[in-house]
Amino acid sequence: METHSQVVERLRSVFRSGVTLPEQFRRTQLTKLMSMIKDNEQQILGALHKDLAKPKFEAVLSEIDIVINELHYTLNNFKSWMQPEYVDKNLATKFDDCFVKREPLGVVLIIGAWNYPWQLLLLPMVAAVAAGNCVVIKPSEVSAATDTLIAELIPKYLSQDCYAVVSGGAEETKSLLLNRFDHIFYTGSQAVARSILQAASVHLTPVTLELGGKCPCLIYGQVSIAGVARRLVWSKFFNAGQSCVAPDYVLCSAATRDALLPELRQALEDFYGKEPQTSPDLSRIVSARHWARLMELLKRSNGKVAVGGESNEDDKYIAPTVLVDVSEDDALMEEEIFGPILPILNFESLQDGIDFINRKEKALALYVFSNESSVINKVLENTSSGGFCSNDGIIHMTLPGLPFGGVGASGWGSYHGRWGFETFTHRRACMLRGWALERLNGLRYPPYNDNKLGW
Numbered sequence: 204m205e206t207h208s209q210v211v212e213r214l215r216s217v218f219r220s221g222v223t224l225p226e227q228f229r230r231t232q233l234t235k236l237m238s239m240i241k242d243n244e245q246q247i248l249g250a251l252h253k254d255l256a257k258p259k260f261e262a263v264l265s266e267i268d269i270v271i272n273e274l275h276y277t278l279n280n281f282k283s284w285m286q287p288e289y290v291d292k293n294l295a296t297k298f299d300d301c302f303v304k305r306e307p308l309g310v311v312l313i314i315g316a317w318n319y320p321w322q323l324l325l326l327p328m329v330a331a332v333a334a335g336n337c338v339v340i341k342p343s344e345v346s347a348a349t350d351t352l353i354a355e356l357i358p359k360y361l362s363q364d365c366y367a368v369v370s371g372g373a374e375e376t377k378s379l380l381l382n383r384f385d386h387i388f389y390t391g392s393q394a395v396a397r398s399i400l401q402a403a404s405v406h407l408t409p410v411t412l413e414l415g416g417k418c419p420c421l422i423y424g425q426v427s428i429a430g431v432a433r434r435l436v437w438s439k440f441f442n443a444g445q446s447c448v449a450p451d452y453v454l455c456s457a458a459t460r461d462a463l464l465p466e467l468r469q470a471l472e473d474f475y476g477k478e479p480q481t482s483p484d485l486s487r488i489v490s491a492r493h494w495a496r497l498m499e500l501l502k503r504s505n506g507k508v509a510v511g512g513e514s515n516e517d518d519k520y521i522a523p524t525v526l527v528d529v530s531e532d533d534a535l536m537e538e539e540i541f542g543p544i545l546p547i548l549n550f551e552s553l554q555d556g557i558d559f560i561n562r563k564e565k566a567l568a569l570y571v572f573s574n575e576s577s578v579i580n581k582v583l584e585n586t587s588s589g590g591f592c593s594n595d596g597i598i599h600m601t602l603p604g605l606p607f608g609g610v611g612a613s614g615w616g617s618y619h620g621r622w623g624f625e626t627f628t629h630r631r632a633c634m635l636r637g638w639a640l641e642r643l644n645g646l647r648y649p650p651y652n653d654n655k656l657g658w
């Protein structure tokens with residue numbers, strides 16, 4: 204059994220041999236990754252069901268197809284992303300070759316979280332492999348079945364010389380982080396991100412942080428309330444609310460809230476039936492610890508349960524729950540909810556809603572529902588967030604052309620599509636000079652005088 208430092212050193216010497224550099228090597232590995240997913244789809248779905256009772260449809264959409272799409276997009280484009288990028292020149296560099304060379308960073312570490320345990324490791328892995336790195340991936344121990352499957356499949360399909368899986372929890376991750384990596388890509392909570400940064404600072408390792416926070420959802424002006432309810436219910440209760448981009452709370456006027464509540468009840472019944480606990484389309488809370496954390500939040504909240512509220516500890520079940528009369532200082536507003544609980548807060552003017560959002564940390568995503576483009580534009584121009592989507596939730600993250608990542612406390616850096624390739628790439632500034640224009644170049648040599656400056 205290799206130690207963590209032996210794994211990292213082995214990958215480093217393989218990286219130095221240059222084996223990951225050719226485009227064909229990267230293409231072969233990405234193609235093998237595609238086969239790995241296609242050959243083992245049923246096992247992947249089984250592991251995700253074991254970990255989170257993920258409905259098959261949600262798992263296919265958000266764990267399997269999203270990675271397959273990313274692989275197709277990357278395989279179609281990464282050759283052009285690898286090419287040198289020639290830049291504008293001036294008179295003094297007219298005869299030189301001036302370009303940006305894309306180089307892999309080296310040995311990179313990808314640490315995943317449990318809520319989308321397959322996607323959150325495999326999407327960054329696609330980018331890191333396409334960019335020509337050696338990769339260590341560290342699945343979340345909380346989603347244990349997926350962790351085990353990843354550790355079994357990756358060495359079976361991909362080059363064992365270049366890619367390694369290290370399993371374990373906080374202690375193993377801390378030990379792994381004692382080693383020098385060329386980049387650390389971390390997905391998880393803000394609290395753990397602080398210790399990742401501390402460990403990275405020892406080696407001055409650059410870090411991408413994919414974190415969370417409270418994603419606001421603002422409803423304002425003319426809008427089809429039934430449509431809002433369906434899209435809101437889908438994006439909030441997908442994966443039982445355990446999505447980093449799930450709408451965390453709703454801001455709307457009292458009149459909109461009154462119109463919204465019956466539509467939310469209707470949408471919930473249409474989607475999950477009269478008894479959501481028996482619905483096969485609703486995930487469960489990942490662990491007893493997270494179930495207890497959410498129940499504690501509900502207990503401490505001064506809001507009024509308007510929909511749902513039922514729970515079952517043995518089943519790690521919490522019904523899709525909506526609370527009204529929630530104040531800004533309520534327990535539900537202290538931290539990211541990350542579960543099937545949706546508080547509704549009231550405001551009357553659009554400016555009040557914008558001010559509310561701007562008093563909080565910058566969110567990973569911000570949602571606005573309105574038929575009025577002036578409302579959408581006003582929110583877009585007067586707030587900041589990692590991503591922004593009007594009249595829907597979550598869906599913006601499925602497009603590989605858009606960067607996915609946070610800003611401020613919701614994360615640093617981004618990935619998906621070319622953005623991921625760039626994250627795992629060094630852009631080396633290259634100037635290849637010849638001997639032309641020596642008299643012009645000679646103007647910079649001493650002895651200096653003002654004439655040489657053109658004065």
Ligand code: NAD
Binds near residue numbers: 316416
């Ligand atoms: P988690 O418990 O799975 O932890 C994430 C990773 O950190 C795991 O691999 C775990 O082993 C490791 N870890 C835990 N404690 C550690 C420690 N002390 N030192 C080093 N490593 C440690 O997941 P979580 O932290 O509960 O994740 C939930 C959070 O992740 C939420 O805030 C959510 O919003 C965020 N998230 C963000 C994204 C995104 O893409 N931005 C995606 C998913 C989740």
